[in-house]
Amino acid sequence: MPILYKDAGVDIDRLNILKREIGKKVKKTFSPAVLSEIGLFGSLYQLSGYKEPVLVSSVDGVGTKLLIAQMMERHNTVGEDLVNHSVNDILTLGAKPLFFLDYIAFSEIEDKVLKEIFFGLRRACQKNKVSLVGGETAQMPGIYPKGVYDLVGFIVGVVEKKKMITGKKIKEGDLVLGLPSNGLHTNGYSLARKILLEEKKFRLDESPFPLKNELGDELLRVHKSYLKEVSPFLSLIKGIAHITGGGFYENIKRILPEGVSVFIKKGSWQIPEIFRLIQDAGSIPDEEMYRVFNMGIGMVLFVAKENLRRIKSKGLKVIGEVKKGKREVVIE
């Protein structure tokens, strides 16, 4: 009996049919700058209208939030998490997103699951006006356990060199503004799962105090995109930190210039219930919470005091200020 590729756990034909079907829908996200058809070896995007274009790129995954999606059998939001996360990452440098590529890997996957993942990717790309120009769907028996997949995204955006936001002009007296998150976004899930699901053995369909909604729904809330909200004010902003893995400390520090520190005031915003639940259930010290989670602040902006009144955004709070210092982030 001959051994075929199919026998080795790789079914080219089935995946090809599925890819064609998905490809047709994905084309709806294309801007006129996309010159390529789906299926070439690379994706073509014509760049025009910039004097000194700087390409801004980033790669990210969804992390173990994927495991919650798998437990909930709800795969239509993780793609949105990924795209929004990526859009926010390059927004911190002032960039407008241009195009996105995905990578999905698994040993086996149901058609339904793959379609749901793409539904989320596509929806977020449309909302953020990003072209989903390409991707790779990799069947890798022996690397991924059954029923498990990984999802990775790659984004490219552009900013005029003169309009790059670098944090270099942040100085003593500047204000630190916080934009509200709607939950964990995409980080801290390994710790949250350990505490809530393994130690406390909460079910995803219950609503442990002080949650108002079911735990599974809270944990799957879609990572917010701040693109629309922040874009109108970009010229007023000196620095942006996206509060993701590494929490407040690491992410704010990334953009701080020499000679200044940031002082964040606890209590200047309301911490969502999900974080209080995790902290209490795991007896986690405050510092560790701010080091792992966003604590209700998804994005941090730095502005000169005199520009504060020109920035209007729903739920925006002044959460701290910049003082002389040694590039420290102090939460007090």
Add this chain to the structure above:
Amino acid sequence: MPILYKDAGVDIDRLNILKREIGKKVKKTFSPAVLSEIGLFGSLYQLSGYKEPVLVSSVDGVGTKLLIAQMMERHNTVGEDLVNHSVNDILTLGAKPLFFLDYIAFSEIEDKVLKEIFFGLRRACQKNKVSLVGGETAQMPGIYPKGVYDLVGFIVGVVEKKKMITGKKIKEGDLVLGLPSNGLHTNGYSLARKILLEEKKFRLDESPFPLKNELGDELLRVHKSYLKEVSPFLSLIKGIAHITGGGFYENIKRILPEGVSVFIKKGSWQIPEIFRLIQDAGSIPDEEMYRVFNMGIGMVLFVAKENLRRIKSKGLKVIGEVKKGKREVVIE
């Protein structure tokens, strides 16, 4: 006892130290166009010198060749496989590579292994003059089994719009040229492993007939980059196919315009021993072999007959020709 992130299997501190060490070395790949420091939320690359720049992007993984690397405990070449594969993919459209981002995911990984992976990425980026501008190193307990990692790469290159190679001008009478591969490159590993390791139970340190070298070495040969070889002739080439997953049939078809078919002549090049070993051991029909593997041809070029004498490359063979047809790939 409080539960910390570390207890949940995620060790931010250790990974941060390692990332800084790797980051310093990675900077050696930076071209002067890279404006960012490692550690920002996105990577900055200034694009200049193009009239009508078209960005060409691609995402890829190494596939289950990773499992061979893991069995051989040799992790310093898979990064090269990935970069070279990506460089070739965008080369098919005429693009010069600009920058690269990696994604490495695992539940646990030794420092040594991570450093070896980066060694390979860095070496290939230097050889291909690509800036390794960023990446994501994701610790995901619960998704990856112990000792297993996945490695994904994203590349962006650029081509002048007028110099794009699209395959559209391929016509009856054109020649099909083949550039030699040096082994499996990065595809067909699931089938190769199934046949050679599971069914035949060959050890990686033996040399089953007709191999001259040890099986493990043959299987880990680094995917060739064709950038240096092909770049001088790009203006003479009408179409390029990178023979990867999907073999001859799918990859050549990708670039064929309406109205023509390709006829490849078996025996017009020598098929490397590793493919003969796999085919014999698995009693695989010829068609399946050409559908899964590169069979010794890593890249296929289309040129007008009159330009053949102007193209010189080591081991290059005329392997077929273009005739009228319905976009078929016939291997006869």
